[in-house]
């Protein structure tokens with residue numbers, strides 16, 4: 001039987017966990033820019049945008065190992081540091097606005113006493129800076145970052161936020177834009193929803209059989225509204 005977007009009993013959805021980059025924040029262009037900048041600055045081959053979008057969503061070190069399989073640990077660390085410095089500080093890198101509809105969606109879930117959390121491959125410093133800059137920090141009861149846990153699709157960061165929120169997998173939904181989010185959710189036994197305004201194509205995301213595939217956050221809110229109307 002298909003798992004519904006909302007659990008069958010009213011009030012049974014207790015937690016929604018969001019990925020950050022490409023899901024709530026339109027940051028993939030900045031990530032691509034800084035991965036290419038880090039390649040130039042470290043003397044590594046510069047990968048094209050399609051190759052880079054494929055690995056966005058992994059933790060940065062895991063991503064560097066995918067891009068440069070022969071790299072040693074020292075190079076991976078150096079490249080990762082160079083990338084993060086660019087992402088956090090470069091004035092000439094693309095801006096990172098929130099996607100349309102973020103606060104409407106978070107407010108709607110909040111009004112139903114559904115807890116909210118973030119599981120991101122960003123660094124702690126990067127996430128805290130983004131939460132501060134956007135004012136969204138107040139919404140989330142728990143956050144987990146890429147430098148605190150093994151890279152997605154390892155489920156430990158998702159399990160950690162569920163543990164801190166005190167909510168079991170069946171009453172949780174994971175929302176993400178990459179196959180790594182969906183695989184992580186599957187490993188944790190959490191039903192997942194994909195948004196397609198981020199890095200991975202609808203075709204690629206469909207392979208992971210998410211509960212729902214939505215073009216953007218406004219459509220996702222509409223889907224939650226419709227699901228509420230039918231339970």
Ligand SMILES: [Mg+2]
Pocket residue numbers: 019020021022023056057176177178198
């Ligand atoms: Mg993402």
